[in-house]
Amino acid sequence: MRFSVWPTTTQSWTDLSELARHAAATGWDGLWVADHFMGPSEPADGPMLECWSVLAGLATSVGRLRLGPLVSGNTYRHPAVLANMASTIDHLSGGRFVLGLGAGWQENEHTAYGLAAYDVPGRLARLEEACAVLRALFDEPRAEFSGRFYALKNAPMEPKALQAHLPLLIGGGGEQVTLRIVARFADEWNTWGLPEVLARKGAVLARHCEAIGRDPATIAHSAQVLVALEGTGELPARLPGIRVSAAEMQDLLGRYRDAGVDEFILPDWNLGTAAVRTDVLDRFIGEIAAPFRDAR
Secondary structure, eight states: OEEEEEOOTTSOHHHHHHHHHHHHHTTOOEEEEOOOSSOSSSSOOSOOOOHHHHHHHHHHHSOSOEEEESOEEGGGSOHHHHHHHHHHHHHHHTSOBOEEEEOOOOHHHHHHHTOOOOOHHHHHHHHHHHHHHHHHHHHSSSEEEEOSSOEEEEEOOOSOOSSSSOOEEEEOOOTTTHHHHHHHHOSEEEEEOOHHHHHHHHHHHHHHHHHTTOOGGGSEEEEEOEEEETTBSOOOTTSOEEEEOHHHHHHHHHHHHHTTOOEEEEEOTTSOSHHHHHHHHHHIIIIISHHHHHTO
């Protein structure tokens, strides 16, 4: 298994970049950044660094780690613009970038910035077309696309990414539509949840893959929950979370592995001060994750 950290962008750039460098030096495999401009609950006050600017900074200042947004909201940027951003950051990082993409869901951001939110079917339809636009720009010398929402006409995108195939991660767990889009386009799939959720949704994804003749094993699976390790950290009610001992966390990682999860992502959002976060990350990667990393 791979193990990645998901630092909150409500912390300062100094703290975030120091945590990223520490993660790279202590054996973590990747780092993910949320694409939001404010918190989901009102009043949504307080600082929040912009996702793609943070990724560009990390790409040039932190080595070794895979980097990406978890996930970029499709409604915030035209996919052709996003493709150029992703290719550029792949160059800045030396070929370590993963483009995470989702339909977009946070209504207060759309309202505050005057962005069209659409209903759920509308967002998912746009996500599916956006994936086709991205792959065309990544993979073809000149891209053509004519859809309901997006159009490309002999569109260039140079330079292409350093990676011969820039990986596309799709985030979400909707079983009827989102996982069908994952089956069609994604190299990686991510969703929140405990192992039982990942096993059930992974089986649904496999059926979508089989329906189009794709090997489900060609899509990597990743998951995250908030972790309060032996009394360290809070567990907000809004997101899946667990309060566990080190031994219980190891057991949980074994269940994730058995459910087909290739990468476990640890958010630091609930872990308190920078010093406490660093201590938890060190214990997690050095003690709890060690048996699973050795098995890779």
